[in-house]
Amino acid sequence: MKKTILAFSRITPAMVERLREDFTVIVPDPRQGDLNAQFNEALPEAHGLIGAGRKLGRAELQHASKLEVISSVTVGYDNYDVGYLNERGILLTNTPDVLTESTADLAFALIMSSARRVAELDAWTKAGQWSRSIEAPHFGTDVHGKTLGIVGMGNIGAAVARRGHFGFNMPILYSGNSRKPEMEQALNAQFCSLDQLLGEADFVCLVVPLSDKTHHLISTRELALMKNSAILVNIARGPVVDEAALIHALQTGVIHAAGLDVYEKEPLTASPLFQLPNAVTLPHIGSATHETRQAMAERALDNLSRALKGQTPLSMVNPQVWKS
Template identity: 75%
Template sequence: MKKTVLAFSRIAPALIERLEQNFTVIVPDPKKGDVAAQFDAALPKAHGLIGAGRPLGRKQLAVATNLEVVSSVSVGYDNYEVDYFNERGIMLTNTPDVLTESTADLGFSLIMSSARRVAELDAWTKAGHWKASVPAAQFGTDVHGKTLGIIGMGNIGAAIARRGRLGFNMPILYSGNSRKTALEQELGAQFRSLDELLAEADFVCLVVPLSEKTKHLIGKRELELMKPNAILVNIARGPIVDEAALITALQDGTIRGAGLDVYEKEPLAESPLFKLNNAVTLPHIGSATTETREAMAERALENLTAALLGKRPQDLVNPQVFKD
């Protein structure tokens, strides 16, 4: 008898067809009523789950008595109660690496657009304010040669650092849990404590995973350590920044600006951020390119298939639960 796979977000029809070669696949359909209710009803049958964006843990999975693996179409896994997965012996997989370059592109685009006020001046031009040479009130700030500080020098942080150093001749500072000697040699990157980095950098880019330790890592105190002309970029997770403190800092000029792809509450329907010219606000699109999302879904399918066929998945978050 085939094992059952349940999708908990939209999966491309072509991938569904491939899964159906080995498994019985259930995809909740909005046309058939409440998607959440369909998902809950199918959980007891599911041996594997695939998707993204849905919190899953003790409360949600209590009835999923046959569950062997959750294959997340994401690199981050803060939506999942990993301790509970370990307790149950449920494998969790993610999709690292395939989104590194696309997310780094997005991070650097936020640096550029915040510095040169791209979104603001696009709206200013379309509103008919361009009557003569652009006045000083609309000037931006240079990116090349400025100091780039990266908090969390993992794969994505390193990719952003390379863009800054090799493309824009930016000195690179970084902070994190460990030294990256290879990057220090490759890019001349210099390790700093968090406070030192905040005080020295012209651009501060957050690329750390969300945890109890990193929640509100950047708050009022940290924002006040930054230069008045500095720009904060967050492509990690929204709760890493105290959003209320950031809004105040942007309003009173504590820092020059912010480029944001993530927020404490998502989707962000309304916010004081939307009224601030010095905040660029994107709808969590770090990996949202056609090529990258297809690659992520492909990797998630491979991980799921391996797990349900008794093989070790390539991207196993909790390897201790795998049984040969």
């Protein structure tokens, strides 16, 4: 008898058909009524889940008695109660690596847009304000040669650092849980404390996972340590930054600007950030390219299929569950 997979987002019809070669696949359909009700109805029969954007923990999975694996179409896993999954012996897989370069590209798009005021001046031009050559009030700031501080030197952080070092001749500072000697040698990067990084960097790029330790890692005290000419870029998770403190810092000139792809509450439909010309606000698009989303879905599908067939998945968040 085939095992059952419940798909709840980010999976194409073609992938559904591929999975159906080996499994029974249930895909909630908005034309059939409430998606949550369909999900909850199918959950007790599911051996595997695949998707993204749904919080899954003790309350949500209490009736998932057959569940063996959750295949998340994301690299971050803060939507999942990993402790509870470990307790239940449920494997969690994710999709690291395949989105590294695309997310690093976006980090630099935010750096460039914030520094050169791209979004602000695009709107200004389209509003018909360009009547003569611009003067100092509309000048931006250089990126090349400035100091780039990276908070969290994982794969994405390293990809951002490479772009800064090789593309823009930027000195690299980084902070994190451990030193990366090979990265230091390749990029002439300097490991330092977070406080030192904040005080010296012209651009501060956040690339840490969300955890109890990193929640509001950047708040009033940390923002005050930054240069008033500095730019903060967040491609990590929204709650890594105290958003109210950031808004105040942008309004009062504590820091120069911010480039944001993530927020404390998403989707962000109303915010003082929208009124600030020194805030670039994107709708969480770090991995949102056709190529990368396809690669993420492929990895998630492969992880799920392997796990349910008893083969080792490529990307496991809690591999101790698999080993046991």
